[in-house]
Amino acid sequence: MTRVRMVELRLVGLPLVRPFRTSFGEMTEKACVIARVETDDAVGWGECVAGAEPDFSEEWNEGAWLVLRDLLVPALLEVDTVRAEDVERVFAFVRGHPMAKATLVNAVLDAELRALGRSLAAHLGAERERVECGVSVGIATSTPALLEQVAGYLEEGYRRIKLKIEPGTDVERVAAVRGAHPDILLSVDANAAYTLSDAEVFRALDAFGLLMVEQPLHHQDLVQHAALQRQIATDVCLDESIRSAADAEAAIGLGACRIVNIKQGRVGGVPEARRVHDVTAGLGVPVWCGGMLETGIGRATNLALAAMPNFRLPGDTSSSRRYFPDDLTQPFELAPDGTMAVPTGPGIGAAPRPDRLEACTLRLERFQKE
Numbered sequence: 001m002t003r004v005r006m007v008e009l010r011l012v013g014l015p016l017v018r019p020f021r022t023s024f025g026e027m028t029e030k031a032c033v034i035a036r037v038e039t040d041d042a043v044g045w046g047e048c049v050a051g052a053e054p055d056f057s058e059e060w061n062e063g064a065w066l067v068l069r070d071l072l073v074p075a076l077l078e079v080d081t082v083r084a085e086d087v088e089r090v091f092a093f094v095r096g097h098p099m100a101k102a103t104l105v106n107a108v109l110d111a112e113l114r115a116l117g118r119s120l121a122a123h124l125g126a127e128r129e130r131v132e133c134g135v136s137v138g139i140a141t142s143t144p145a146l147l148e149q150v151a152g153y154l155e156e157g158y159r160r161i162k163l164k165i166e167p168g169t170d171v172e173r174v175a176a177v178r179g180a181h182p183d184i185l186l187s188v189d190a191n192a193a194y195t196l197s198d199a200e201v202f203r204a205l206d207a208f209g210l211l212m213v214e215q216p217l218h219h220q221d222l223v224q225h226a227a228l229q230r231q232i233a234t235d236v237c238l239d240e241s242i243r244s245a246a247d248a249e250a251a252i253g254l255g256a257c258r259i260v261n262i263k264q265g266r267v268g269g270v271p272e273a274r275r276v277h278d279v280t281a282g283l284g285v286p287v288w289c290g291g292m293l294e295t296g297i298g299r300a301t302n303l304a305l306a307a308m309p310n311f312r313l314p315g316d317t318s319s320s321r322r323y324f325p326d327d328l329t330q331p332f333e334l335a336p337d338g339t340m341a342v343p344t345g346p347g348i349g350a351a352p353r354p355d356r357l358e359a360c361t362l363r364l365e366r367f368q369k370e
């Protein structure tokens, strides 16, 4: 039990190494909300995975800021004492907004674990000291540009390449990459850009031995995903559609996917991510750790999760420098063998460098316990 004395919210902005394009738009800068929670015993950090626009989901930075400022932070400061495992209940009066909630759920858990001197990985029963890393390649301006990027990432050691696709920029690009690299682990991610009437595209992709096709259809189309899965050989993986362990159970039960992408922020934080892990493990369905272009705070959190036993495929846990010339924390580095070390320090085992955090801060607000 501890008391949350103070919460600090920051909107931060970091330049990206190169623009990142998906089927829903292009990012040239990373902007997100970072929370610092001070309890009687320790300080904890949380990163909100929402972006500048409500495109990946309904949540976005300005909306998350308001939900945090007006609802979640006051609720957290109002309870007398709290344990990390209680925070989801404290926030249950707010429907939805998993990314905003995850920011504080994770920050309080981080503070609690730091006070105990225990790493998040140990808390989660992680079994690995290093995790296998893949990389997500945005929609390139041309096929040669894509081939060059893919070759560069393979050279760095990434063990799985995921290509972003959208209607019109799909089969031919995948064919080119597969032609150049017959044996690599290769997958595609559509970010919900297709409909069931595009099933032919996915039947064509069956020829390329893909590890999975990720989120081909609209996030609410579980039944349609099941219909698509019946028509193709490649495993469907769901990302945007899975907001909870209950969603994962429903999707698997319906036959809508055979693989699940876990992003702790999308499901409301580390505790629910653990439940998704457990329910999928029980059903024999493998998971892997997705990424939301997190700074080192979110990246550290993801690495601990990715070390759990049912994370059986390489994650989007790329190195800091794949996205940022200068991360908020010490940079996370990919080893030449395509793995990354799971942090071992207390809590998430990483914290922002104070000068870098100040330099990246666009807005700051502090909230004290009365």
Ligand code: NPG
Pocket: 022, 051, 056, 136, 137, 189, 191, 239, 290, 291, 292, 293, 294, 316, 317, 318
């Ligand atoms: O490596 O952190 C990463 C990003 C991996 O492709 C990635 N994320 O849909 O999974 C996704 C995608 C994304 C991009 C999500 C932009 C949200 C915004």
